Amino acid sequence: MxxxxxxxxxxxxxxxxxxxxxxxxxxxxxxxxxFTFYIGNFFDRGRADLDAFFQFHPWLYLLLIPSISxxxxxxxxxxxxxxxxxxxxxxxxxxxxxxxxxxxGFAAIALALTFPMxxxxxxxxxxxxxxxxxxxxxxxxxxxxxxxxxxxVSAMTKNQVIAFIIAATVCFLFTMSGxxxxxxxxxxxAPGLLVETVASMSFxxxxxxxxxxxxxxxxxxxFASLITFWLFxxxxxxxxxxxx
Amino acid sequence: xxxxTDLTKRFGVLLAVDNVTxxxxxxxxxxxxxxxxxxxxxTMKMIAGFLEPSSGHARIAGFDITTSPxxxxxxxxxxxxxxxxxxxxxxxxxxxxxxxxRGFDGAAKTTRVGEVVEKVRLKEVxxxxxxxxxxxxxxxxxxxxxxxxxxxxxxxxxxxxGLDPNQKHHVRALIRxxxxxxxxxxxxxxxxxxxxxxxxxxxxxxGRIVADGSPEQLLARDPSHNAIIVRAAREHLSGVxxxxxxxxxxxxxxxxxxxxxxxxxxIAGNNDASIIARISDRIREKDLNVEEVYIEKGALDxxxxxxxxDESPLEATDA
Numbered sequence: 001m002x003x004x005x006x007x008x009x010x011x012x013x014x015x016x017x018x019x020x021x022x023x024x025x026x027x028x029x030x031x032x033x034x035f036t037f038y039i040g041n042f043f044d045r046g047r048a049d050l051d052a053f054f055q056f057h058p059w060l061y062l063l064l065i066p067s068i069s070x071x072x073x074x075x076x077x078x079x080x081x082x083x084x085x086x087x088x089x090x091x092x093x094x095x096x097x098x099x100x101x102x103x104x105g106f107a108a109i110a111l112a113l114t115f116p117m118x119x120x121x122x123x124x125x126x127x128x129x130x131x132x133x134x135x136x137x138x139x140x141x142x143x144x145x146x147x148x149x150x151x152x153v154s155a156m157t158k159n160q161v162i163a164f165i166i167a168a169t170v171c172f173l174f175t176m177s178g179x180x181x182x183x184x185x186x187x188x189x190a191p192g193l194l195v196e197t198v199a200s201m202s203f204x205x206x207x208x209x210x211x212x213x214x215x216x217x218x219x220x221x222x223f224a225s226l227i228t229f230w231l232f233x234x235x236x237x238x239x240x241x242x243x244x
Numbered sequence: 245x246x247x248x249t250d251l252t253k254r255f256g257v258l259l260a261v262d263n264v265t266x267x268x269x270x271x272x273x274x275x276x277x278x279x280x281x282x283x284x285x286x287t288m289k290m291i292a293g294f295l296e297p298s299s300g301h302a303r304i305a306g307f308d309i310t311t312s313p314x315x316x317x318x319x320x321x322x323x324x325x326x327x328x329x330x331x332x333x334x335x336x337x338x339x340x341x342x343x344x345x346r347g348f349d350g351a352a353k354t355t356r357v358g359e360v361v362e363k364v365r366l367k368e369v370x371x372x373x374x375x376x377x378x379x380x381x382x383x384x385x386x387x388x389x390x391x392x393x394x395x396x397x398x399x400x401x402x403x404x405x406g407l408d409p410n411q412k413h414h415v416r417a418l419i420r421x422x423x424x425x426x427x428x429x430x431x432x433x434x435x436x437x438x439x440x441x442x443x444x445x446x447x448x449x450x451g452r453i454v455a456d457g458s459p460e461q462l463l464a465r466d467p468s469h470n471a472i473i474v475r476a477a478r479e480h481l482s483g484v485x486x487x488x489x490x491x492x493x494x495x496x497x498x499x500x501x502x503x504x505x506x507x508x509x510x511i512a513g514n515n516d517a518s519i520i521a522r523i524s525d526r527i528r529e530k531d532l533n534v535e536e537v538y539i540e541k542g543a544l545d546x547x548x549x550x551x552x553x554d555e556s557p558l559e560a561t562d563a
């Protein structure tokens with residue numbers, strides 16, 4: 001546990017030691033703003049809620065989260081520091097969790113910095129703040145699921161570009177899996193149960209449920225188990241590379 | 245301290261390390277030699293727990309690296325090849341991180357980091373980012389990281405690579421200083437380093453141990469070890485050769501000292517200590533025109549080439 005926090009702290013510091021963190025945060029804030037006001041028609045809707053803000057998060061994450069996660073392991077492999085990290089007295093699981101928590105914490109910081117949106121909507125009207133809190137939590141959980149996928153993919157390669165593209169693709173499939181675009185492909189050959197399973201994996205479906213203000217335990221379990229599964233896979237990938 | 249039994253590593257069809265067995269005790273500094281690609285780094289990576297052996301065991305202080313990796317890693321200081329460090333950190337924050345992971349806190353952490361900074365002389369660059377440091381400093385940051393927790397076992401993969409002669413000297417002195425209460429494995433390409441710091445040397449080639457002994461024992465494998473070299477001006481050489489006939493086996497070889505590449509006489513006497521006296525007597529007696537007479541100690545790099553390439557060690561020249 002102690003080791004996890006030490007690793008998290010080191011990782012988090014290294015985000016801010018380079019321009020990566022600042023560039024990411026600025027782009028994230030600019031894009032959430034642009035989407036909310038121009039595409040989401042925040043003002044024209046005339047409603048005091050943040051739907052226009054949250055509904056684009058899955059699509060923003062699709063692009064931005066893999067750009068955080070791609071370096072998690074690929075960079076260590078490229079620079080050789082993985083040899084240093086893995087010969088320190090820490091378990092692989094501690095290293096995986098520590099790195100993930102750093103990235104997730106960083107996502108939380110970026111998300112928290114969108115607070116002016118919340119203030120704005122409270123100044124303009126009387127929104128249901130419970131729904132907004134639920135949406136923030138849902139958005140953060142979804143970011144965690146994206147990050148866990150990206151972290152696992154990053155451990156498979158030492159090339160950050162490959163890590164980015166594969167992570168974005170996998171995340172895209174998970175996001176879209178509730179839509180006909182993906183489901184039709186499965187309907188062609190798969191049994192109904194599988195089609196339903198695939199449909200139930202959709203980030204969009206689960207995130208929309210949370211956005212409606214209902215934090216259903218099933219949605220929480222969905223994201224939590226997805227994070228657990230991908231981090232577990234991440235540990236296995238890192239360990240497999242040891243015996244390769 | 246370190247005990248390897250039948251340690252083997254395969255990468256697909258490539259057999260990188262082939263049944264390597266040896267042990268290193270406290271107070272021993274083992275020089276690990278071999279051509280590039282011989283399996284040195286792979287062996288060290290397995291001991292440090294970065295790679296898993298395909299078969300065989302590595303035990304450190306009684307703990308098996310495969311079954312109790314964390315226990316082993318606590319007891320090892322490891323400098324990986326190329327001394328990788330987190331370039332965006334400063335040596336100060338990097339060593340802080342290592343100290344924390346190694347279980348030091350508060351005042352103990354500050355003292356440990358302070359001591360190690362003193363030892364490897366990092367003070368002047370402590371707050372500069374590692375990326376901006378010279379190669380020598382980077383290597384020293386890596387070394388500091390390895391010795392920070394005063395481990396029982398040190399695995400150093402080419403610790404002096406890229407250092408200037410003064411820094412090399414300093415690092416060697418540091419290794420010698422730490423040798424008394426540790427088991428140390430040092431891999432190197434620099435054979436003089438083996439003579440300078442190691443109490444034992446292992447040569448590996450194609451994943452297998454091909455020689456194991458003290459540097460002196462390895463030197464003795466050089467056929468010209470303890471042979472006598474007699475140098476004379478070109479025009480006198482034949483005369484000297486005839487005059488010395490009967491003492492040992494005389495052959496002409498190329499002089500290998502810089503600026504003295506003319507042929508010289510090599511007189512092998514099968515380690516007979518009296519041979520030098522007999523030669524100097526003969527020289528005085530016949531008043532031979534000789535420029536220099538010395539005992540050839542043998543050279544590790546000749547032994548190294550001979551063992552790893554099956555190259556004939558000293559070639560006779562046709563005069």
